[in-house]
Amino acid sequence: MSTKILIADDEPNILISLEFLMKREGYEVVLARDGQEAMDAIVRERPALVLLDVMMPIKTGFDVCCEVRAHEAVRDTLIVMLTAKGRDTDVAKGLALGANAYMTKPFSTKELVQKVRELLGGGA
Incomplete structure (x- = not known):
C-alpha cells in the first residue's frame, strides 16, 4: 500500500504540479484547497x-x-x-508551531521530493 500525502494549497497550478510530482513518486495523494478543508482531510484521511x-x-x-x-x-x-514567506521569523514560527520542515517558494521539486522521502524514511 502506498503512503498517503495531503497537499493543501489554494493555488490550483501548485496543487496540480505537486499532485503530479507526488503521484509520480508513488504516493497516494489527497488534495485540499483551503485550511479548513485541509484540517477536515487530515482527520478523515x-x-x-x-x-x-x-x-x-x-x-x-x-x-x-x-x-x-x-x-x-x-x-x-x-x-x-x-x-x-521566507523570512527567518516566518520559518521560526512554522517550526515553533510544530512543522517538521519548512520550504520557501519557489522551491526545487527535486529538493521537495528529497525532503518528503527523508521525512517518510525512504520510499512510497
Whole structure:
C-alpha cells in the first residue's frame, strides 16, 4: 500500500504540479484547497505527511499546524510547510508551531521530493 500525502494549497497550478510530482513518486495523494478543508482531510484521511501552504483562505497553514499538533488522533502527522514567506521569523514560527520542515517558494521539486522521502524514511 502506498503512503498517503495531503497537499493543501489554494493555488490550483501548485496543487496540480505537486499532485503530479507526488503521484509520480508513488504516493497516494489527497488534495485540499483551503485550511479548513485541509484540517477536515487530515482527520478523515490520516495522511502520513502534509504539504501545507501557509497563506490559505479560512485557516492559514499556521492555524492548521497548531490544530493538528493539538489533536490527539493526528498529532504525529508529518508537516512540511510551503510558503513564499521566507523570512527567518516566518520559518521560526512554522517550526515553533510544530512543522517538521519548512520550504520557501519557489522551491526545487527535486529538493521537495528529497525532503518528503527523508521525512517518510525512504520510499512510497
